[in-house]
Amino acid sequence: MATQNIRNYQATEQTNPLKRPERVVFLLIPNYSMIAFSSAIEPLRMANWLSGQNYYESVIASMDGNPVKASNGFEITPCINIASIRTADVVFLCGGVEPDVSIAAQVKPFLKELVRKKSALGGICTGSYILARAGLLKGYRCTIHWHSINTMYDEFPDLVISPDLFELDRDRYTCSGGSAPLDMMLTLIGRSHGGELATSIAEMFICERIRGVHDRQRIPLRQRFGSSQPKLIEAVELMEANIEEPMSLDELSTHVGISRRQLERLFQKHLRCVPTRYYLELRLRRARELLLRSSKSIVDIAFSCGFVSAPHFSKCYRDFFQISPREERRNGGFKGAGEDRRQ
Numbered sequence: 001m002a003t004q005n006i007r008n009y010q011a012t013e014q015t016n017p018l019k020r021p022e023r024v025v026f027l028l029i030p031n032y033s034m035i036a037f038s039s040a041i042e043p044l045r046m047a048n049w050l051s052g053q054n055y056y057e058s059v060i061a062s063m064d065g066n067p068v069k070a071s072n073g074f075e076i077t078p079c080i081n082i083a084s085i086r087t088a089d090v091v092f093l094c095g096g097v098e099p100d101v102s103i104a105a106q107v108k109p110f111l112k113e114l115v116r117k118k119s120a121l122g123g124i125c126t127g128s129y130i131l132a133r134a135g136l137l138k139g140y141r142c143t144i145h146w147h148s149i150n151t152m153y154d155e156f157p158d159l160v161i162s163p164d165l166f167e168l169d170r171d172r173y174t175c176s177g178g179s180a181p182l183d184m185m186l187t188l189i190g191r192s193h194g195g196e197l198a199t200s201i202a203e204m205f206i207c208e209r210i211r212g213v214h215d216r217q218r219i220p221l222r223q224r225f226g227s228s229q230p231k232l233i234e235a236v237e238l239m240e241a242n243i244e245e246p247m248s249l250d251e252l253s254t255h256v257g258i259s260r261r262q263l264e265r266l267f268q269k270h271l272r273c274v275p276t277r278y279y280l281e282l283r284l285r286r287a288r289e290l291l292l293r294s295s296k297s298i299v300d301i302a303f304s305c306g307f308v309s310a311p312h313f314s315k316c317y318r319d320f321f322q323i324s325p326r327e328e329r330r331n332g333g334f335k336g337a338g339e340d341r342r343q
Helices: 001-013 034-049 102-116 129-132 148-153 180-193 195-204 223-225 230-241 251-254 262-269 277-294 298-304 310-321 325-332
Strands: 024-030 054-064 090-094 120-124 167-171 172-175
Touching: 001 054, 001 251, 034 054, 034 120, 034 148, 034 195, 054 090, 090 102, 090 195, 102 120, 102 129, 102 223, 120 129, 129 148, 129 172, 172 180, 180 195, 195 223, 230 251, 230 262, 230 277, 251 262, 251 277, 277 298, 277 310, 277 325, 298 310, 310 325
Parallel strands: 024 054, 024 090, 090 120, 120 172
Antiparallel strands: 167 172
């Protein structure tokens, strides 16, 4: 499959070359995560190789142009220092577990100038935190590694911080770290050069599937809120334990020991949605996991996730994921024998 795709791309793109490559700058922050950085830069190299075209120019930068040590102790020698970045299509700040907060003030003037020149900005792992501290995520939806998400909530209460693997909001690209940058970059490559190329890259990297913008990090609510919101945590745990037969808001509030109105206020304040919406999304995400990882029929999945009918399930699914359950399974889900008959 991948070999055939390589031939297809090289044959097609020879007649349609790009005028210039997209310039992607990776600004390495001391103690950055090596796995996150590698997961971000390698898909660009593979996109060039598979297509036979120079789609992307990857540039490695540091604050002063000197080698930067990653959290695992290895050093990478950059190409340039931050002051030498004159043009870029996107600049990714590559962070690690605990970034130096003073860096935000140092990078802010350079990044603001690049934004003025229409560059997009990205944060990988705690690179998102530095962007937020520099005031460059205001008005944008963003994310960060789950280990730092609670700190991010506390320090920047006005930001919309999601628990998803990555967020692509206009000209801001933020990612949770670990292997998630691979999925983010494959999504960006797919948007620019087609899903077939992105899929071919995933095959070359032996990646089972490309996780998308609706895939979440595995963040326990206790990690996000600590012990400060026990009623909220209890309500969500009840929802998670009652997927097949959803509880009503009155039942939830009674079990938690607060009024329905208090429960709604907790969800609105801390999760930025009403309880019914959160519950629906929880059930839809569970359904998506079953579609992609199990052999259950779509009808059975609908009932096991608390939907009264398959048509209602399909409508809710399409409204939220912008794709029908059938299309989702066809594109990347479980391929079980006889699946079409059971649908």
